[in-house]
Each structure stands twice: as C-alpha cells, then as structure tokens.
Amino acid sequence: MMRPIEVIVVGMGARAMIYAKESLTHPDMFCVVGVVDVNMDRVRAAKKLFQIPDHHCFHSVEELVSVPKFADAVINGTMDPLHVETTVPLLEHGYDVLLEKPFAVNQSEADTLLQCANETGRIVMVCHVLRYAPFYREIQKVLRSGVIGKVINIQMNEQVSYFHESVSYVRGKYASPEICGSGMLLSKCSHDLDIIAWLMSGNLPASVSSVGSVIQFHPGMAPEGAGTHCMVDCPVESDCIYSAKRLYIENPQRWANNIWHDSGIEDPTKEEKEKLLSDVGNPFSRCVYRCNLKIVDHQSVLIQFADGATGTFSMNGGASASGRNIHITGTKGEIIGTFEEECFTVHEIAPDSPGGRISRTVDVSEAQKGNAHGNGDQAIVQDFIAVLRGEQPSPCCTTLNDSMVGHKIVFLAEASRESGGKLLKYEACREK
Secondary structure, three states: OOOOEEEEEEOOOHHHHHHHOHHHHOOOOEEEEEEEOOOHHHHHHHHHHHOOOHHHEEOOHHHHHOOOOOOOEEEEOOOHHHHHHHHHHHHHOOOEEEEOOOOOOOHHHHHHHHHHHHHHOOOEEEOOHHHHOHHHHHHHHHHHHOOOOOEEEEEEEEEEEHHHHHHHHHOOOOOOHHHHOOOHHHHHHHHHHHHHHHHOOOOOEEEEEEEEEOOOOOHHHOOOOOOOEHHHHOOOHHHOOOOHHHHHHHOOOOOHHHHHHHOOOOOOOHHHHHHHHOOOOOHHHEOHHHOOOOOOOEEEEEEEEOOOOEEEEEEEEEEOOOEEEEEEEEOOEEEEEEHHHOEEEEEEEOOOOHHHEEEEEEEOHHHHOOOOOOOHHHHHHHHHHHHHOOOOOOOOOOOHHHHHHHHHHHHHHHHHHHOOOOOEEOOOOOOO
C-alpha cells in the first residue's frame, strides 16, 4: 500500500484550506506536513488543525526553500500576483505544485513559469476545478461521443450576482489590477474560458477579440443624493439595492463571510459588523458607485478556432443571481444547460421524429449536490495525488500547456478590449 503524499501549503487562505482539509477526510491519500503564510494567525490555525511541527512552519517561500526538501508537493494558494514568483523557487527546489488559478497574471509571467516547469521537469497542475464538476465532465463526454457532430459554435456566459459583484469586484480586493494583479476576466472567468478551451481541445484558437466597459458602477449611476459611505453619510441608503447594511448585515448571503474575514474578524457579532461598516476606512462600507472601479463590470469575448468554429463568452456583473450558461451547436445537434440547475439537455437532429429532434436530459444533481464548484475542489486534489503516484489521471487533468490556452485567450481578450476590440492573432506555445 502506497504511503500518503506529503504536502506543504503555501498561502493558507480560504481556497487552500478547502484543498488541505481533504487530507483529514482522506488521510490515506495525503497529509499536510508544512505551512507557509505571512499571517501568523493562519499559521497557528494550520499548525493546530494538521498537527504540523514548529520547524515546518514558515513565513515566506524564501524561508521554506532555505531548508532541505521535506515533502513531495506544495499546494500554492497565494494571491494571484504572487503565483509565479512563489512557484518558480518551489519548482527549482524539487517540489511539484498544485497551483490556484489564474496561474499567471500576464503572458510574460506565464511564459516564465512554463519555461521553469519544462527545465525542472516538475509537475504544475492548475486548479481548473470546474473541469471536474459533473456538469462539465458529462458535457465533455457527450461531445467526445460525436452525438451532436462537429462543433460549430460554443456559447457560454457567466452572470455574476449583484451580491458577489459588490463584495469581491467593486468593494473588495479584486476591484483593481493594482491590488489583485489582473482584470475581471482573469480573476473571475479564467474558469469559464478554460472550459471553452478544454471542450474544444485539439482545436486551438486562431484569433480573439473582445469589448467591455464599466456601465453600472460609476458616479453617474449613483442615486440622487447618495453619499460616499452607506452607513456614514448616505440619506438614500435604505432604498439602495447595494446598501452595505442591507446586504451584509440584514440579508447576509454566501459572500458576506469574505468581508469579515478580510476585515480580520472571523465571527463578528451584529454590533461588531455595524461598527466595521461604519468605519470610513473599511472598503466594504463605500458607495458602489464611488469606488473608482478599475476593472470592467461586463465584457464579451469572440474566439475563432483553427477549423472555423466560433466561441463566445460574456461576463455580466451585477446580475440578479449567479449563473453559468452553455449552448453548444454541432452539425448533428445541440447541448444546452445551466450549471446551477445541475442538468443539461441534448438535442439530436432527427427529421423523422415529432418536432424534428430527439431530446434527453442529463441530470447531475446527485453528484453535484448544490456544491458551488460541483465538488470539483475535492476531485482535483484527488487527481493531483493520483498524478504524483504515477496513476492514470482523469480526463479532466491539465498540463501547464493545456492551461495556457484558456489563459492566453484572456490575455489576448484584455489586449483587444484595451485597443477597442481589435482582432488579435492567437499563437500557440511550443511544447518542449
């Protein structure tokens, strides 16, 4: 029986903790034997939860690589701009890495990481967790079966709920490239563009163009008389759908926890929440229309593939509810579905059937169980361990070259948007 894979976690934030906790459920697969984080509270929490010895607790990657290699791999959950600068020394020190997406924030960084992975021969698996969701896995199976024929067009869109939009992408740390290192398309939608690239695997893009802007979250859209901070100086706060008090205290949903976490309080009382949001220094109390948003709130991408097929993707921030939709048209039929509904419909062209087609619904609810990533977070960790053990990975497994396709689409889309929607040529990276 194989021994458990020994893993170090670098950047013990919310995402990395999800992956790390799988070791508690599957101790036969892997164990967490080290932690690196600049936040001492997180280091202490990880040390206690995973029983990590003091000499395996570090404050930086520099500290980690200054000691002899003591584990098999690293889960890197640092913030986006740190992914490449922290992963390169880990690879050079002999660690394989499960790396949170996006794996790089620009093409230059992406090329640097790919070169390092090739030179060291180490494994870098990017956390494209949606590939592992049953919804997309089953769609991929249908495509590979040939039931709907050759793909003509693939359409996807992501509706970012007004709640998530306001927390993370207007008031939060992903509102500015200067803070998070990237725009909305990379920080939020690299999942989706990777899915498009994966479903069209073997058919590389030929060109990319994109347009987008800030249409909602700017001062011109603020309600008449609105102040600068919801709970400090806004006389229309109680009527505003983006009221910080209404969204984060009176009607808290999933993303409200990010506010308290990022404010340094994990489980605040109602009084502590009101105090935090009454502080003009707290970014989550700001008027959404006066946050000087530096990223777009909606964007559309057009991709032409090498064989002439096309793909479109649209991101819309501030929607009434979160949703990921897909519509694939082939020469023999279509696939249509919504991720959150946990099912999709396959329509096959059938001239002799009533209505001219045969339809069936593929239900994945039993497997996804309402999980935000369709249990992909858990599945990708298991696949990573399988790869490290030399076992056969799932069809969802991605090499760094595979991951490069979706990221490169994003980089080109941003460059196109910044140049007024100019059509840009896609040039494939060469495998070494």
